[in-house]
Amino acid sequence: MLLAFMIASAAYIAVGIYIAWSLTANRMIRKDVNLVLLLIGMLAHAALLYPYIFTLYGLNFNLFNVLSLISLFFLFFYVLFSLYRPIVSLGILAAPTAFVGMTIGYIGRAPYQPMTDVSVGLEAHIILSFAAYCVLLMATVQALFLRLQIRELKHKTMHRFWVNKLPPLQSMESLLFDMILVGFILLSIALGLGFIYVEDLLAQHIAHKTVFSVLSWLLFGLLLLGNWRAGWRGKRAANMTIYAFILLAIGFVGSKFVLELVL
The missing domain is CATH 1.20.120 (Four Helix Bundle (Hemerythrin (Met), subunit A))
Structure with a gap:
């Protein structure tokens, strides 16, 4: 070890x-x-x-x-x-x-x-949930970097640390939506398996986790749809990514923290 x-x-x-x-x-x-x-x-x-x-x-x-x-x-x-x-x-x-x-x-x-x-379906639900959470966490970090780059470009600062050190803004935006799409697909499959294989949401104290996860899924889906149909990008995309992940984090990590360390 x-x-x-x-x-x-x-x-x-x-x-x-x-x-x-x-x-x-x-x-x-x-x-x-x-x-x-x-x-x-x-x-x-x-x-x-x-x-x-x-x-x-x-x-x-x-x-x-x-x-x-x-x-x-x-x-x-x-x-x-x-x-x-x-x-x-x-x-x-x-x-x-x-x-x-x-x-x-x-x-x-x-x-x-x-x-x-634990059934194979439930194991797949758990692993895919972790994978989705990780990709969407990366997307959120990417969104924060994107906001820093946009801020430097907007204010025309002399010392553009984030603009100079990170990949070009277009590449950063493309990567952001790559991550969101992968995370959204993984989260969709994980939620679907959860509804099939989890028998009693209330008895297992995960009803609130499911609610926050579904809200996050809806917001990420709306962002992908907005990018596809209306070209949403830049600051709006970064902000929606952050808000959607906050919902996911509240349901995912917040519930485990309260159940295991507080209660």
């Missing part, structure tokens, strides 16, 4: 420092070096997390394990999107996020009733 944690930590920290140095020194970031280090970190992270979730008594998705899994998915999708989009510089956020999430999962402990006799 400790060895896997140390290997993943070293890889994540090395990537973060390397990208930060490259950005401040105006050096080109080596994508191959970046991705190899992250792959090593992800494998060690997965090896560390696996026994915490897949226990002898059943699946353990407590709050800390979930945060660690989300950070791992976050990094996975960053690597996936960076294969065809010029977003290597965004690793300055992806690597530290994975490190923080992994560390929280490694040291955090919370009471949790392991899930036993």
